[in-house]
Amino acid sequence: MDVNTLNKIYDTCVNAMSSNDELSKEKAITFALSIFGFKAQEEKEAFEILINKLTVFFDTKQEEAHVLDDQEIVPWIHTVNSDRYYSDRYHTYLQNEEQLPARVIDVIKRTNEDILERLGNPYIDKPFRRQGLVVGNVQSGKTANYLSLINLAADYGYKLIILITGIHNNLRSQTQKRVNKGFIGYHSDEQKYTGVGLTNDPARQEIIDAKQPHCFTSLTEDFNGKIRKTTAVRLGSAKNPVIMVIKKNYHTLDNVIKWLRNNDDGRRFINEPVLIIDDEADNASINTSKKPNETTRINGQIRETLDLFLQGSYVGYTATPFANIFIDPVSYSDAVAGDLFPKDFIFTLVPPSNYLGATQFFLGDDDEPNYDSPYVEFIQDNEDSIPLKKPTDFILTELPKSLTLALYEYLVSIVIKGLRPVSNKHTSMLINISHKTQEQAEARYLISQEMEEIALAVKFHGAKPHQERMRNSHLEGLYHKFLPHSDECNIDEFFTKLQKVIDSVKVRMINSASKDKLDYDNYENGLNVIAIGGYSLSRGFTLEGLTVSYLIRNTAMADTLLQMGRWFGYRDQYSDLCKLYIPDASFEWYAFIAQSIEELRSEFSIMEQNGLTPAEFGLKVRTSNTGLLITARNKMHHTETVTLSESFSEEAFSLRGISLDNLHRQRQVFADFALKSAHAYGFKPVYNHVKAQNDKRFHLIQRVSIDEVINLFNEYEHSIDDSGRKQALISYIEERRDELPTWDIAIHKSYLGENAQPQVRTFAKSSYRFDHVKTADGGGRILRPWEEAFGLTDEQYAHAKKQKDESNVKQTARFYRRNRSRPLLVLKSFNLYVGSKKEGDKKSEDPKYEDVPAYAISFPKSSNHNPVSYVVNKVFIEDYFGEEDESDEPEEGYE
Secondary structure (H helix, E strand, C coil), X not given: CCHHHHHHHHHHHHHHHHHCCCCCHHHHHHHHHHHCCCCHHHCHHHHHHHHHHHHHHHHCCCCCCEEEECCCCCCCHHHCCCCCHHHHHHHHHHHHCCCCCHHHHHXXXXXXXXXXXXXXXXXXXXXXXXXXXXXXXXXXXXXXXXXXXXXXXXXXXXXXXXXXXXXXXXXXXXXXXXXXXXXXXXXXXXXXECHHHCCCCHHHHHHHHHHCCEECCCCCCCCCHHHHXXXXXXXXXXXXXXXXXXXXXXXXXXXXXXXXXXXXXXXXXXXXXEEEEEXXXXXXXXXXXXXXXXXXXXXXXXXXHHHCECEEEEEEEECCCHHHHCCCXXXXXXXXXXXXXXXXXXXECCCCCCEECHHHHHECCCCCECCCCCCXXXXXXXXXXXXXXXXXXXXXXXCCHHHHHHHHHHXXXXXXXXXXXXXXXXXEEEEECCCEHHHHHHHHHHHHHHHHHHHHHHHHHCCCCHHHHCCCHHHHHHHHHHHHHCCCCCHHHHHHHHHHHHHHCEEEEECCCCCCCCCHHHCCCCCXXXXXXCHHHCCCCCCCCEEEEEXXXXXXXXXXXXXXXXXXXXXXXXXXXXXXXXXXXHHHHHHHHHXXXXXXXXXXXXXXXXXXXXXXXXXXXXXXXXXXXXXXXXXXXXXXXXXXXXXXXXXXXXXXXXECCCHHHHXXXXXXXXHHHHHHHCCEECCCCCCHHHHHCEEEEEEEEHHHHHHHHHHCCCCHHHHHHHHHHHHHHHHCCXXXXXXXXXXXXXXXXXXXXXXXXXXXXXXXXXXEEECCCCCCCCCCHHHHHCCCCHHHHHHHHHHHHHHCCCCCHHHHHHCCCCCEEEEEEEEXXXXXXXXXXXXXXXCCEEEEEEEEEECCCCCCCCCEEEXXXXXXXXXXXXXXXXXXXXXXXXX
């Protein structure tokens, strides 16, 4: 059965089940198959595909978006008569062609109506300038959301829509293709209808032609000087909406500005309303100038474009909003007045229930790093061939064995995916090991050679008896990767199928120096491709049917790392085939970032409930303890020496590193403090309402003097990662002396001479240094969320639980802090393990270090919410951030 027929049968099922709630999937499919002349018992594969597609459509859950506002919303859409021609046909397209789940489409509709209500009303004779931000998840469907907004804005009077994409041609072309399908309905390069423009009804075709938007760009051409000079359409006389899909490039933006000025006869303001949508709004759009009275070029051009219009709205879209909310909402001079801070609103989109993101890849059920993640394989053999920190004269001459193993994994995924009822027939592999185009070219050559060797082995030895096959190293490697899926076919069938498909695999380099394209639309039966790239595959670009990713990049900036995560997204029916190969250091970073993102989104939900504004959200993140790792230094306006700010109010202070020197002496420091405090104040059970088994490990000592606590911090040997923070912490506590006169102390019983098992923490091999273990790159929080309930009264705990339930967020610890009356200091004892797993192995059985002392603090809310600051040197920053390889305008030789 061909794809078009299958889709028609699917549409029939959706329509039948939508009009009859009691109709089962099975009956709907049997009925629809019969209409098209098929018998259900003879179409088992199609039947299973349809079952899965209908399950996704009807059973996927989707929460509403969250929003922060800075204005009284005056609804205006209901005051305008509109047939919603563009938005209705787009949402129908999402259902019938893109086959998005019903609940997802409903939420997209409502979310974009809410966004449009917060933009200006083009039908009133009053100037306006609106600025907002929409935060999604990497590979979660932001494009579908802003296409919905584009269509809705066109229905409600926005004459010009400027869609600014990323900084690379391939992303602009991919976005143009989606705009062609989702809004314009016409493919100008091939002069044919597409997407929303397709119909078999002549009367409908006349309407489509009459209402087709004007588009000044195409798949092959950006808005260049030639188009600027030859475009005859003038905004004032244009009957239909006008759209341009442009690259985020200063030459392109300059052409747009010149065209707009000439188009309106050089008047100061243009009367027609404009909607500017800035995709990847944290990339290149941010003003990173170090001088307070200057702007960076692209930032200035976007603002200049917006300033040309009497009525203008700007909406940024990103999955990594950190740089955007670091824009200072206060203007200090005319030069920076009107910056792109999302002053009017910030929407946070919640991904559907079938989305696979950072949480699923890197965290376990307890929100701690999951070293046994089914999606992750650790790269442990790259340093000789592809080191994490490459020397300046580096040349790639050989592939690590782990990359060959990843190639085997990818080939297995092609075969197994082909056996399943998966609607997406494309199968891709991503290899991202360098941002330099020359190194990518070297990788392509070596990978192509390796694939030729594997293909020859499969073709010449794949049909031999199994024992003979196993004498070939490539076939042996393929066999071991196949074993977890041996219930789906036997080994002989596997090699037979692999022989048929292995020659279809393409190796392509996707960067500014290559002419290679990922032309999925030209492969009706599916494209099998190994894509090698850097910047171009790190932002916004979608790899269809991605199963295996191999990443070696040296950066610990959250936004850069997350954008590299092209493997996030929707993998219905083949998520178990997805594998990510990364060094253990990268795993630590991703785990930390996944935790930080979850906390950030929880904070957003809480602030929404409390009616706070975008400016207050920006301040909250800027002073939070996630500030160090979240974005490039120039986007935080910190340069040579970096000043880091933390607000300990209503936060958990946790060590960034645990010293491994003089462990016996450090334990004695805790033991002496514990015995002295127990003698002076007494102790009682630590029962914390959540995990009563902690009574077996901890005692609670209450109302300990602040001076004794400060003395303890001074005596404890802090690691190099905490040397600056220790003084900042003590200074902060001194400043809050009147608020924090006494403390609750939860003490591990071993410090009081009792028999109690140490807690366990697992860190990657890369986290261990000669004298300390780094804890801030992931690994495992010093303080577990439930432990922050130590010392709460029954009333305080009940109040915290009620607040959590009302806020509908997963994380509980913030609510415990909110209800504390005294700070909680927890003195812990750890057994530290190495967590880098080799293939098939768990973490080592014996701890690397035993009975390691460490502490963490849960601070109550302060009435004086001032951040504390401390300065670290470049060595610390370079060690912490890794290589800052994100570039807004890459130089020649880089992608």
